[in-house]
Amino acid sequence: MGERGEEWEAVMLRKAEEEESKAVKKVKLVTSDGVTMEVEISTVKEMETIQAFMNATDTDNSIIFPLPKVSSHILSRIMELMSGEYDQELVKRLSHEELKEICMVANYLNMKTLLHLTASAIANLIQNKSVEFVRHFFNIINDFTPEEEVQLRKTHEWAFEGVDED
Amino acid sequence: MQLRLRSLEFDRTLTIKVPNSCSLQQLIDTLSHTIASSPTLGSAEVKTVEMVDRSDEAMVVSTNSEPFFVRRLLKEALVDDLYDFKRLVFMVHQVVLDHGFVRIDKDSGRAVSCFHSFDDFPSPFSSMLSLRYTLPEILVDGGSHSVNLKFQTLGHFVNVCGGLSDDTGSRLHYVCLDKRKYVRLLEFILANGESKGYGKEVFEMVKMVKDRVALPLLMDVCEKGGLDLPPCFMKLPMELKGLILERVPGVDLAKVACTCSELRFLCSGNEMWKKKYWEKFGKKYWEKFGKKYLEKNGGESKEGVFKDLFALSWQTNTKKTKCLQRIVLLSDMLTTELKTRQLLDK
Incomplete structure (x- = not known):
């Protein structure tokens, strides 16, 4: 009888544990401007940096993860993109600043899909543009001497046909 | 101009007369004064406002209390x-x-x-x-x-x-x-x-x-x-810049290389250009032309060799397309010429 009781207890314990893990776990993300965002654990799966941290520590239901490099504005944009399954249309609507910020955050959190998406979006901005446009657009300071630049343009002459109007 | 204010709650209408050419400030003053002094409307929420003008009418539905309502009226009714x-x-x-x-x-x-x-x-x-x-x-x-x-x-x-x-x-x-x-x-x-x-x-x-x-x-x-520049492309970490440049087509990469020395450096890697070459020209081109070029010019490890190869292939490619276009044009001309001659002969 005593043995059976113990067995019973063990079964119940396992059941309780299973149920606990079935309940949707939430992760709290704290942004640089002090906003706390509660997201489901499935959302965080793509954020490999956080995932690695959670694997290393024993996770309980209320995990808080500070993101000192991410503003709440950018995080909400990222959530939008994730819930929209990385729709190209959504990416097109981002301003250049947002695009750059999101790219950095994707790199920091090691979100592969998002990183590739934003990198491609920025690469698309460069396509078919003149040197002057790229310089101005990305605020690149020309540090070549005039002679150097003439030389460079000469060697790259082949690439200068059919450039879009700025 | 006449303005009619109606409170749905009390079912009462208030008519306000405003000079036809009055300034915004005047209108605000008149409206807030009238609403505040009216025993019923002053306390109640104004639900509907009709603006009666000689030519056009505007209808505004408001569910807020009056100071906000006045602002809203100005925002929506005066759409000139x-x-x-x-x-x-x-x-x-x-x-x-x-x-x-x-x-x-x-x-x-x-x-x-x-x-x-x-x-x-x-x-x-x-x-x-x-x-x-x-x-x-x-x-x-x-x-x-x-x-x-x-x-x-x-x-x-x-x-x-x-x-x-x-x-x-x-x-x-x-x-x-x-x-x-x-x-x-x-x-x-x-x-x-x-x-x-x-x-x-x-x-x-x-x-x-x-x-x-x-x-x-x-x-x-x-x-x-002389302030720090706002966040922009150049402020991205090197590896991210590299990641982005990997996605830029070869011909644009050449242009990016002309912008500044840092980007020239980032756009000059052999590996990068090798990839661009394969993307653009593929295996067929490589077997036919690229392989020989590399053998002649110091092999795969020589700095810049893939970029040169890309440039050369690009140039021959564009030349080829141009030649083709010219041939098509010429043949078109010839056929029309022939047709006219045939017609003339008849």
Whole structure:
């Protein structure tokens, strides 16, 4: 009888544990401007940096993860993109600043899909543009001497046909 | 002009007479005075307002209490051309403030604190307006660099043009906004909240103002005032820049290499160009032409060899296409010539 009781207890314990893990776990993300965002654990799966941290520590239901490099504005944009399954249309609507910020955050959190998406979006901005446009657009300071630049343009002459109007 | 205010709760109507040509301030004063002194309407929420004019009528449904209602009335009922202009100017102004600018007085160069709401606009309000902005950091340092933003309404469009105010030779940044497209949407969103799905167009407009005017101006003024540049492509970590450049086609990569020395370096890797070559020309080309070229020119490990190969292949490719085009053109000419001759012979 005593043995059976113990067995019973063990079964119940396992059941309780299973149920606990079935309940949707939430992760709290704290942004640089002090906003706390509660997201489901499935959302965080793509954020490999956080995932690695959670694997290393024993996770309980209320995990808080500070993101000192991410503003709440950018995080909400990222959530939008994730819930929209990385729709190209959504990416097109981002301003250049947002695009750059999101790219950095994707790199920091090691979100592969998002990183590739934003990198491609920025690469698309460069396509078919003149040197002057790229310089101005990305605020690149020309540090070549005039002679150097003439030389460079000469060697790259082949690439200068059919450039879009700025 | 007669205005009729109706309270649905009390089922009472109040008629207010306003001179046909009255200023905004006068209208606000008259309305708030009348509402406050009316025993029923003063305490109740005004639900419906009808504006009765000789020519056109406007209907406004309001569910808020009166001070807000008065503002709303002005926003929605008085939709004359200048107000559309004003609304867009205010939008742009907000975007510029969002980028950390402060508005300053043209003559004194001091910060102007007012003008944070739609009703603070300078009067008289004409079809041209010029506002001056600077950054707080520049003001603190006692610097005088600032940017000028000019607004002009022409027909359905509002032109916004900005540039450094103390450097007439500097680059100007333009954006043109369509009043028909954006003002109604803005009004609609103000009245119904953003959830109705009309946010997209307005968002696009804000993005346009941001990317074409506000951000370039910020860059210009930072450069002029010797401040740290705003976040931009160059501030990205090296590896991210590399990741982005990997996705740029070879021909554009060559152009990027001409922008500055850092990017020239990032765009010169052999591995990078090898990839670009394979992407663009593929195996067939490689077997036929690339392999031999590499053997002749020092093998795969030689610095820059893949870039040269890419350039050469690109050039021959474009030459080929041009030749083909010429051949097609010539054959076309020949066939028509032949046809005419045949016709003549007959």
